[in-house]
Amino acid sequence: MESQKRKPRADAVRNRELLISAARDVLKTGGPNASLEAVAREAGVGIGTLYRHFPTREALFHAVFSRDLEDIVVLAEGQETAADPVAALRSWLHANVALVETKRGMLGALSVVMTPESKEAYSGDMQRIKAAVDRLLERAAEAGQIRDGVTSEDLLQTMYALCYAREPGPDWREKVLKLLDIFLDGLKL
Amino acid sequence: MESQKRKPRADAVRNRELLISAARDVLKTGGPNASLEAVAREAGVGIGTLYRHFPTREALFHAVFSRDLEDIVVLAEGQETAADPVAALRSWLHANVALVETKRGMLGALSVVMTPESKEAYSGDMQRIKAAVDRLLERAAEAGQIRDGVTSEDLLQTMYALCYAREPGPDWREKVLKLLDIFLDGLKL
DNA sequence: ATATATACGGAGGGTGCCTCCGTTTTGCAA
DNA sequence: TTGCAAAACGGAGGCACCCTCCGTATATAT
Numbered sequence: 001m002e003s004q005k006r007k008p009r010a011d012a013v014r015n016r017e018l019l020i021s022a023a024r025d026v027l028k029t030g031g032p033n034a035s036l037e038a039v040a041r042e043a044g045v046g047i048g049t050l051y052r053h054f055p056t057r058e059a060l061f062h063a064v065f066s067r068d069l070e071d072i073v074v075l076a077e078g079q080e081t082a083a084d085p086v087a088a089l090r091s092w093l094h095a096n097v098a099l100v101e102t103k104r105g106m107l108g109a110l111s112v113v114m115t116p117e118s119k120e121a122y123s124g125d126m127q128r129i130k131a132a133v134d135r136l137l138e139r140a141a142e143a144g145q146i147r148d149g150v151t152s153e154d155l156l157q158t159m160y161a162l163c164y165a166r167e168p169g170p171d172w173r174e175k176v177l178k179l180l181d182i183f184l185d186g187l188k189l
Numbered sequence: 190m191e192s193q194k195r196k197p198r199a200d201a202v203r204n205r206e207l208l209i210s211a212a213r214d215v216l217k218t219g220g221p222n223a224s225l226e227a228v229a230r231e232a233g234v235g236i237g238t239l240y241r242h243f244p245t246r247e248a249l250f251h252a253v254f255s256r257d258l259e260d261i262v263v264l265a266e267g268q269e270t271a272a273d274p275v276a277a278l279r280s281w282l283h284a285n286v287a288l289v290e291t292k293r294g295m296l297g298a299l300s301v302v303m304t305p306e307s308k309e310a311y312s313g314d315m316q317r318i319k320a321a322v323d324r325l326l327e328r329a330a331e332a333g334q335i336r337d338g339v340t341s342e343d344l345l346q347t348m349y350a351l352c353y354a355r356e357p358g359p360d361w362r363e364k365v366l367k368l369l370d371i372f373l374d375g376l377k378l
Numbered sequence: 379a380t381a382t383a384t385a386c387g388g389a390g391g392g393t394g395c396c397t398c399c400g401t402t403t404t405g406c407a408a
Numbered sequence: 409t410t411g412c413a414a415a416a417c418g419g420a421g422g423c424a425c426c427c428t429c430c431g432t433a434t435a436t437a438t
Contacts, residue, residue: 195414195415197415198414198415198416200415200416200417201415201416201417204416204417229418234417234418235417235418235419236418236419237416237417237418237419238416238417238418241416241417
């Protein structure tokens with residue numbers, strides 16, 4: 001192996017971190033169309049540096065959210081041994097909504113995640129989430145509690161769609177959960 | 190009454206129509222973030238003219254879609270006398286999805302409709318749609334076929350959310366209808 | 379200490395947003 | 409008709425953002 005690699009430069013590592021952190025802030029208020037130049041300014045680096053680290057908007061988003069995605073995965077995997085599969089599903093979805101709520105800007109930004117172009121970039125995390133949710137769905141279907149033929153993708157898409165449909169506001173969570181629960185009820189049988 | 194009005198200028202009327210027509214084309218391919226300057230170019234008028242006729246992006250969208258909204262309203266009002274309220278609801282929603290499908294660019298653009306800022310501009314058409322759908326919901330609820338406490342806004346929001354969640358593709362309609370039907374099933378009881 | 383691979387920054391060219399205002403066109407009345 | 413004021417036109421201008429490119433700076437390895 002010619003893995004005679006140099007150690008990564010310290011400034012590069014530092015700047016990357018600064019950018020992610022700045023992006024987190026800017027996305028929070030600016031949503032998915034937030035200005036990347038603003039991110040660079042906030043991070044105190046040149047715009048060129050931003051683009052070198054993250055060639056596309058999606059790449060930056062990915063870096064910002066991969067940790068949050070991690071939380072979601074852990075949550076899903078934690079539910080896998082729960083007694084009531086449907087309740088587990090519901091509970092995971094609710095937790096998920098709550099997470100989206102706290103992240104605010106993430107709400108809009110997450111929609112970017114679901115677009116086909118970025119599917120590839122996210123494949124790693126998404127794969128794990130999908131796998132976990134699929135196991136939950138399968139368990140519930142086997143227990144005869146929900147219809148089958150419903151994929152984790154269906155469920156995730158619906159959840160994010162409902163989150164995304166409504167502007168943040170005082171009754172945001174309440175409304176989203178209401179619609180989500182109706183959907184879950186439709187799943188039963 | 191001092192309605193001593195001048196006749197509206199011919200060029201103004203003509204340009205307005207050109208703009209709407211150009212906007213329809215540009216939105217079809219460009220989605221909700223399409224360039225307004227492109228619309229003006231396409232229409233062969235100056236950008237200033239566009240902004241004079243339509244002070245905001247929403248105003249332009251409204252002009253473009255008000256005819257389509259009209260179709261939807263007529264559809265809803267036509268269902269009001271149907272025998273089975275739930276079937277009527279489902280049938281209207283399906284027709285609605287089909288309409289969204291044919292309009293393509295409308296898909297994204299419609300999301301603009303649902304944002305709070307534009308609520309006012311749309312109040313006219315939206316009021317009629319909501320009224321019609323509310324009557325359908327009410328009938329179904331009175332017949333004891335669906336839960337109550339669900340508003341037309343809930344339903345519309347969900348439908349548009351599901352339409353919007355998925356990129357157009359070969360199985361677009363199939364998937365959207367699947368999810369929508371699940372939701373409707375959740376409504377029953 | 380020096381070389382060189384790496385990374386940095388920001389100028390530059392392109393596009394879009396929206397406003398403002400000098401110029402043109404149009405409807406109406408004389 | 410002609411004249412004129414109201415109404416509409418167009419696009420320049422100022423600002424922000426996007427993304428690329430490349431001359432300059434710097435960290436690592438020898």
